[in-house]
Amino acid sequence: MITIIKKKITNKNKIKTNNKPDQNSGFILINKESGPTSHAIVNKLRKITGVKKIGHAGTLDPFASGLMILAISRSSTKQIERFLKLDKKYEADVFLGKATDTYDRCGQINFEYQGKKITKEKIEKTLEQIARKKSQIPPMYSAKKVNGKKLYELARKNIEIKRKPQKINIFYIKITKYKWPNLKIKIHCSSGTYIRTIADDLGKKLKCGAYLQELKRTEIGRYKLKKAIKLENLNQKNWNKFLLKNPNKLSGLK
Numbered sequence: 001m002i003t004i005i006k007k008k009i010t011n012k013n014k015i016k017t018n019n020k021p022d023q024n025s026g027f028i029l030i031n032k033e034s035g036p037t038s039h040a041i042v043n044k045l046r047k048i049t050g051v052k053k054i055g056h057a058g059t060l061d062p063f064a065s066g067l068m069i070l071a072i073s074r075s076s077t078k079q080i081e082r083f084l085k086l087d088k089k090y091e092a093d094v095f096l097g098k099a100t101d102t103y104d105r106c107g108q109i110n111f112e113y114q115g116k117k118i119t120k121e122k123i124e125k126t127l128e129q130i131a132r133k134k135s136q137i138p139p140m141y142s143a144k145k146v147n148g149k150k151l152y153e154l155a156r157k158n159i160e161i162k163r164k165p166q167k168i169n170i171f172y173i174k175i176t177k178y179k180w181p182n183l184k185i186k187i188h189c190s191s192g193t194y195i196r197t198i199a200d201d202l203g204k205k206l207k208c209g210a211y212l213q214e215l216k217r218t219e220i221g222r223y224k225l226k227k228a229i230k231l232e233n234l235n236q237k238n239w240n241k242f243l244l245k246n247p248n249k250l251s252g253l254k
Contacts, residue, residue, distance in 0.1 A: 024051055025073035026243035029228035034065045034214075041231060045070055048234050057083035058191070058220065059143055063106055066090070066217030067225045072243065086221035087171070089188045092212060094199045096181040099209035102141040102155075103196035113208040117180040126205045127173045127185070130198055135165035139197050168193045182213075 032041055038059040045054055055077040057069040071077045096118060100107030138144045140155040146163065154161060169190040177184040187195060196212040203210025218225045229242055 023240065024049065024243075025076050026245040027076060028070045028072060028234075028239070028242050028244070029223060030068045030070055031225060031228035031230045032060055032065055032068050033230065034063055037062050038068065041068060042070070044231055045072075045234075045239075048231075048236060048239050050236070053077055055080050057086075058088070060217060061104070061106075061196075061215070063104065064215040064217065066215070067220055067223065067228050068217075069220055069223065083220065085191045087188065087190055087219075088193075088217060089186070089219035090195055091176075091216045091218055092185050092187060092195050092199070093214035094183040094185065094202065094210050095213045096183055096203065096206070096208055096210045098181075098211060099200065099203050100211045102211075103139050103194075103200040104141075104212040104215075107141065107211070111203075111209040115208065118206050118208055120175065120178050122206065123178065123183065123202070124175060126202055127175070129205065130201050131170040131173045133170065133201075134167060136168045136192075136194060136197055137165050138163050139194055139200070141196075142194065166192055170198075173198070183210075 028045070030041060030045075032038070036044075038056055042054050042056060046052060049072060051072050053072075053074040055071045057071065057080050060066065060068060069080075069083050071080045095105070097113040098109050099111035101110050102108075138151065140160055140163075141152045142150075144151050144163075146161060151161075151163070167190075170193065171188040171190075172186075174186045175183065176186055187193075187198065189195075195215055199210050199212040216225070234242065
């Protein structure tokens with residue numbers, strides 16, 4: 001005969017669970033202004049929210065502005081990978097006639113053009129060629145890591161290393177305004193595409209030099225800059241109202 005002994009579970013033996021959703025977990029669309037680094041944006045948001053674990057789905061250079069997606073709390077940062085590969089759209093100002101070592105306005109000028117003005121038609125044809133490229137070499141002045149080191153850290157020490165081309169997809173590059181030497185373009189591209197490299201490539205192909213003067217990210221996936229909020233408009237009392245708590249909805253996944 002088998003005797004079944006039923007052990008009474010006391011409150012002391014029960015596993016405590018918390019089924020309440022984390023009210024401080026989610027994603028915020030930030031409209032970054034030109035000036036601060038992406039890391040500085042994260043630090044400011046930590047002070048506003050009181051949450052230490054915050055990450056972003058794609059960095060922006062200090063001089064660049066536009067849309068950033070910030071993940072608030074550990075559970076949200078674990079899901080940030082789904083946003084990193086989303087396509088992006090930009091508005092860029094390119095300065096023709098000069099080139100810099102960083103491919104943008106923050107660098108040192110290393111080439112000056114002395115020739116005639118370049119026609120819009122020639123620029124359009126050159127941009128069409130660039131848009132057909134399926135790979136791109138990351139610039140030395142970038143946050144990309146090679147063997148555990150950020151490229152820009154090596155570049156600042158005047159160290160240049162060989163970089164492997166990475167796959168990209170440029171869906172379109174459109175000229176919105178042109179008056180020598182200032183060129184305005186819109187770009188829709190895959191994640192991992194460096195807009196400053198596009199500017200530098202344009203200058204090299206035209207043999208006149210070019211660098212990125214201004215950059216604004218307007219879209220990440222289906223999320224638009226017009227839906228984002230500036231950091232200066234967030235405070236300890238209202239930030240939670242801007243949390244997007246459904247990551248599947250945010251990333252466009254079903």
